[in-house]
Amino acid sequence: MRVITGTARGKRLKTLEGQDVRPTSEKVKEAMFSIIQFDLPEARVLDLFAGSGQLGIEALSRGAKSCIFVDKSRNSVNMVRENVESCGFSDRSRILNIGAVDFLRSCPEIDIALLDPPYSNGLIEEALPLLESRMASGGTVICEHEAGLKLPERVGRLVKKREYGYGKTVAMTTYTVEEN
Numbered sequence: 001m002r003v004i005t006g007t008a009r010g011k012r013l014k015t016l017e018g019q020d021v022r023p024t025s026e027k028v029k030e031a032m033f034s035i036i037q038f039d040l041p042e043a044r045v046l047d048l049f050a051g052s053g054q055l056g057i058e059a060l061s062r063g064a065k066s067c068i069f070v071d072k073s074r075n076s077v078n079m080v081r082e083n084v085e086s087c088g089f090s091d092r093s094r095i096l097n098i099g100a101v102d103f104l105r106s107c108p109e110i111d112i113a114l115l116d117p118p119y120s121n122g123l124i125e126e127a128l129p130l131l132e133s134r135m136a137s138g139g140t141v142i143c144e145h146e147a148g149l150k151l152p153e154r155v156g157r158l159v160k161k162r163e164y165g166y167g168k169t170v171a172m173t174t175y176t177v178e179e180n
Contacts, residue, residue, distance in 0.1 A: 001054055004030060006061030008087040015052040016079055023052060024116055024144060028166050032142055033058060035174060036112055039140060040064050046110045048100050048127065049117040053080035056114065060089045067092065068107070072099040104130035111139045119146040132156035132177075141175040 001023050003011045015023050024032070032055070033040075041063040047056030048070050056067035067089075069080045077097040084093045096103060100117070104127060113131055117123035124143050131141060132155050141158060143151065151173045153160045158175040165171050 001052065002026075003054075003058055003061050003087065004033070006058070006063065008057065008061040008089070011061075011087050013052055013054050013057065013083045013086075014079055015054075016075055023054060025166070025170070028144060028170055028172065029055070029058060031164065031166070032114070032144070032172060033062065035142065036140055037062065039112060043111040044068075044109065044136075046070070046107070046113040046131075048103075048113060048115045048131075049123065050080050050095075051076050051116065053083045053095075055116060056080075056093070057083055057087055057089060059112065059114070060092055061087065064112070065092065066094070068110075069093060069095045070098060070100060070103045072097065100127050101130060104134060107134050109136050110134055111136050113139070113141045114144075115141065116144040124149075124151065128152075128155045128158060128175075132158045135177045137177055137179045139177040141177075143173045143175075145171055145173065147171045 001013045042065045045059040045064045045067040050069040050071040056069050157178045161174045161176045163173050
């Protein structure tokens with residue numbers, strides 16, 4: 001796994017091993033970042049369910065102002081910290097060892113949220129209503145999830161923009177925050 005482009009281009013990132021770990025493929029990551037490429041400069045990004053931190057690190061490499069990395073696994077948080085430090089992004093990162101729901105109850109305003117939770121746990125459906133009130137007007141939420149999961153058309157100010165499929169197992173749904 002590596003950073004695709006930007007200031008940390010080509011930098012190899014470490015990831016945890018095991019059945020619960022499912023890093024985003026380069027194909028899906030490239031598609032994800034092509035959607036938000038023009039919104040990234042100076043954006044406040046949230047990498048929820050951070051895992052290794054690869055999505056937030058990619059955002060920082062491409063010019064995001066800051067990124068908050070959230071994961072409830074201490075091992076994941078340690079991996080994120082190591083990857084962030086190796087890419088030189090510590091000064092623009094906040095790394096938190098907390099569950100997504102607890103964090104979303106009091107998180108600051110976010111411009112771009114990247115969600116890649118463990119599949120088939122209902123975590124996206126639980127997070128979206130809480131995240132909606134924390135998103136800046138015109139913001140974007142990107143959810144990577146298992147193929148076949150149908151997310152709601154609307155969650156408060158979040159309006160489904162598009163769904164994408166990547167083979168038989170991976171899908172992505174994007175939401176845009178309606179302007180007030």
